[in-house]
Amino acid sequence: MKNCLSLFLLFLASFVHGHPVPDIPVRTFFTPEGQCTLTVEVDPRCFSADPNTAPSLMQPIVASLSPERVTELKTKAQELVKKYIEFIFEPTGQITPEFSFEFTGLDRAPLDSEDDIVVLTGTWKTTVPEGSKGWRIRATKATPLAIVFRNYLSGVEHPKFSVLFPGETSFPFDLTASAQP
Template sequence: MKNTVFTLGVAVFWAFAATCPAHPLPDVAVRAHFEQNGDWTLQVEIDPRSFQPDPNVAPYLTNADLGVTPAEQQEKLKTQAREYAQKVVEVVLDPAVEVKPELTWEFTAAENAPLKLPEDPVMLTGTWRTKLPAGSKGYSIKALPAGTLSVLYHNTALGKKVERYQILFPGETSYVLDLQTFTPRTKAPLPITEESVKDPGAASGSLEGMCEMCGTCSTGGYMLPTLIAVAGLVMVVAWLRRKPKA
């Protein structure tokens, strides 16, 4: 009996461990900076784990790893980043004009910070500094259907961060940033609250940052299956303890 309980206890542990990712799933961050004189800086940040078959369990490329990575391999990573960005993100200007960002790729820490410590995770950050085409009135991006990861949409205008940002899933389009007022053209969805969960109609369109497939926030998708697995196994243990010996 003790062996049975011990075995089930180990099963509970592994059921919990199996639902926990080794690292947070990477995102593709797209940041735009706008100035009053029309200067426009576009940055795309990609975690090299994104190139792996399963980014969820792939190890980070650290600053220490980068230090021993041959120059040829580093250039290969930059080429992968360039091709990957073209596949997963499209920049849209209003009025419609073709935009082909010429990004210059560098190894950085998150949010374009300099790499310092050996254990710092390495990101690939592509930067394009240019001028907005004359007459541009709106800016947005598309997370292309070919992508498999979420895209983060951040904007800064006249030195200040635009408060609203978005998490886009493949196939989704961001809100349009008005380039005259540097404010979103549309209102942000209502926040998810306890009342809106009870009444889904009250939060219609408020899935910004929410997983459309499973109905959970992108950071909490592992909690429910974990609780179900643990609860089920604990019930089995309790039943075996009460079961009379033959």
């Protein structure tokens, strides 16, 4: 009986190391001078019909991708972000960032190891529109994934963040406040 229980627990443990459900991290970095850098991470599994079961793109595979495939993945990432996320400065309204995508590790980590999972990280830099008081994002009703929204002011991460599901809007990030450690 102990052997059966041990085998069953070993069987269950094999699922613990499965792929986590991908989300779409959105990070915004503001400076006191009014500069804004917006990053978004798109896991290539998000392009699959079932991202939960799709294999992750691993570091050794990236070097073997053709230039056409690289362009295709970057284009898909741009289209996915436009379809799933709305970006809003208050009171000026919605903006449409044009991201420049590159292959990175999670949270913009370098791809140093064969075990590194690869994501497409989009970066867009802009100046905060004059008179803006707030910043928020909205997950469109089309998104099947969670969107994780974090903000940084002068390099300090704001403690409040949002996890958005289809149709939800984030809290407004106050652009008039100073950074709090």
